[in-house]
Amino acid sequence: MSQTDNYEAAAAGATTDVARFDAGDKGIIGRFHHLLHTTPALVPLIVLIAALTLFGVLLGSKFFSPFALTLILQQVQIVGVLAAAQSLVILTAGIDLSVGAIAVLCSVIMGQFTFRYGIPAPIAVALGLAAGTAIGAVSGWLVSRVKLPPFIVTLGMWQIVLAANYLYSANETIRAQDIEAEAPFLQFLGLKMQLAGATFTLGVLLMIALVLILAYALRHTAWGRHVYAVGDDPEAAxxxxxxxxxxxxxVYMLVGFICGLAGWVMIGRFGSVSPSATTGVIGNIQSITAVVIGGISLFGGRGSILGAFFGALIVGVFELGLRMAGANPQWTFLLIGALIIGAVAVDQWIRKVTA
Amino acid sequence: MEPILKARGLVKRFGKVTAIDHADFDLMPGEILAVIGDNGAGKSSLIKAVSGALTPDAGTVTLDGRTVAFRSPIEAREAGIETVYQQLAMSPALSIADNMFMGRELRRQGLLGRWFRMLDKPAMQAFAREKLNELGLATIQNINQAVESLSGGQRQGVAVARAAAFGSKVVILDEPTAALGVKESRRVLELIQDVKSRGIPIILISHNMPHVFEVADRIHVHRLGKRLCVVKPGDCTMSDAVAYMTGAKLPEAPAAA
Structure with a gap:
């Protein structure tokens, strides 16, 4: 090494200050971009507020009343709970097409266990939640150990669960008045509370509490950081x-459990237990829509669960607002389709670190 | 003196490709052992086999006199072996502090930590900041910035700082200076000496002969999936070492030292 001059010594006098750069005046758009980059849930929140303002101006107090606004919450409670579950899977770079089907099967298990076998309602509910968790465990094992793509696993699970639901229930609906008379606990989450014209059901409160708890867990616990790391790059993690x-x-077991909760919320919302509830068929698409509008990346590792909650609310606001305005319901789907594409386009723009 | 980390007869095959072919390996307490070899000689596979990222098909690994069979990097880490991999193993969307503490997060004291399992973010950030400053990575402006916004060299620096901060028995560095500038490379070499002075042995895999000859106590020459020989920097020249690892010349006394 004699021929080398000691070039490294020249670095000895290097500055040890933390580098500072003049960020430059990026202008309002630049600063707004930075804000969105650091807080991804802001985009759906802005869209939500804009939609509320728009319909508030168009429809006046008919829409902007405590009654109508809390009605939106009641209408989105099932999708909201399912979207919370879907967010978790999508954060791990997976997808769960079976969430709606699991919810319906769990509600059927809760109902049939009570009425067919005479099991006390609280125990039947617990068994329904356990069944959801078990289905989630099977999917999780197939994804994590057998290394099958989540799309395939849950596509199959969707069909299996939905068919099992029809076979087991013999397509029998349990009527609301029977549940009310014999096992009111099944409808527990449908309990209503009035507050100055606003109506909250326990199901709505459950949805909000669930979103807040998951938002905390994802942000402030080691488990949450691991969920993001696994979605980002499983090998590096x-x-x-x-x-x-x-x-x-x-994650998959928790998702199954939350789908079970959604099943219980369904009984509270509809009063009855029906194996042919539409949630079983479209619940997955509704929840994925909410998650995408909420700005969670389908590639995993990025986004916040609050965004998915706002996404579910945006869909609810459009549905109710357009119906009150007397528009053809197809407009709702058209606008939501445009929102999905718009949300992903905005997301791509935010991703650009150097803008 | 007994080696702190010892491997005997390691074999690893990927289909028809033999990555490790009955390789032996010895790391003495408190030493810096450099591992050199041509591209594809199986250096990284060897290191992965002793650090739990690969499960060898045959052979034994002994740590501190006890036979170990790590099934995952987590188990190796729990045993005190800390590794910086070539691909760095970082989650791009998470912050520097999150990455440094991945898998060993600190929780708050008291109720918040025990019942709500809340992370102690201020403590983790302060620790991460301190470790990066030790490494002279002052060009990192914000400890909460996402790793994806760092340059290649800064990421390398974060990975090295993580290993140096947590390694208790063995620190393994796979090409730690490959992406670094002159000043940062020098810092990493100083850090290696610093870790050694704490009594922790280091395995250094590098293609940079001046760095290897400067810091290593012994040099393990790897060729065609096995240990060709072990030399001391004082006993041979860089040209000899390069000749050994490329097969241009055979060592006089195989597996000496």
Whole structure:
């Protein structure tokens, strides 16, 4: 090494100050971009407020009343709970097409266990939640251990669960008045509370509490950081010491459990237990729509669950607002389609770190 | 003296490709052992086999006199082996502090930590900041910035700082200076000496011969999936080492030292 001059010594006098750069005046758009980059849930929140303002101006107090606004919450409670579950899976770069079907099967289990076998309603509810968790565990195991793509696993699980639901229930509906008379606990989440014209059901409160708890867990616990890391890059997560299998299993089981909760919310909302509830067929698409409008990346690892909640509310606001305005319901679907594409376009713009 | 980390007869095959072919490996307490070899000689596979990222098909690994069989990097880490991989193993969307503490997060004291499992973000950020400053990575402006916004060299620096901060028995560095500038490379070499002075042995994989000859106590020459020989920097020249690892010349006393 004699021929080299000691070039490294020249770095000895290097400055040790933390580098500072003049960020430059990026203008209002630049600063707004930075804000969106650091807080991704802001985009759906802005859209939500804009939609509320728009319909408020157009429809006046008919729409902007405590009654109508809380009606939106009641109408989105099932999709909202399912979207919370869907967010978790999508954050791990997965997708769950079976969420709606699991919810319906769980509601059927809760109802049939009570009426067919005479099991006390609270125990039947617990068994329904356990069944949801078990289905989630099967999906999680297939994804994490057998390494099947989540899309395939849950596409199959969707059909299996939905068929099992019809076979087991023999397509029998349990009527609302029977439940009310014999097992009111099944409708527990439908309990209403009035507050100055606003109506809250326990199901709505459950949805809000669930979103807040999950938002906390994702942001402030090690488990939450691991969910993001697994969605971001599972190999890197494994090498840096994350139990990837355990994290995936916990996510899919929690998703199954939350779908069970959604099933219980369904009984509260509809009063009856019906194996042919539309949630079983379109619940998955509705929840994925809410998640995408909420700005969570389908590639995993980015986004916030609050965004998905706002996404569900945006859909609810459009549905109720357009119906009150007397528009053809197809306008709702058309606008939501445009919103999905718009949301992803905005998302791409935000992603650009150097803008 | 007994080696702190020892491997005997390791074999790893990927289909028809043999990555490790009955390789032996010894790391003595408190030393810096450099591992050199041509591209594809199987250096990284060897390191992965002793650090739990690969499960060898045959052979034994002994840590501190006890036979170990790590099934995952987590188990190796729990045993005190800390590794910086070539691909760095970072989650791009998460912050520097999140990445440094991935898998060993600190929780708040008391009720918030025990019942709500709340992370102690201020403590983790302060620790991460301190470790990066030790490494002279002052060009990192914000400890909460996402790793994807760092340059390649800064990411490398974060990965090295993480290993140096947490390694208790063995620190393994796979090409730690490959993406670094002159000043940062020098810092990493100083850091290696610093870790050594704490009594923790280091395995350094590098193609940079001046760096290897400067810091290594012994040099393990890897060729065609096995250990060709071990030399001391004082006993041979850089040209000899390069000749050994490329097969241009055979060592006089195989597996000496």
């Amino acid at each position: 494994e090498l840096s010491g994350v139990n990837v299998h355990g994290t995936l299993m916990s």
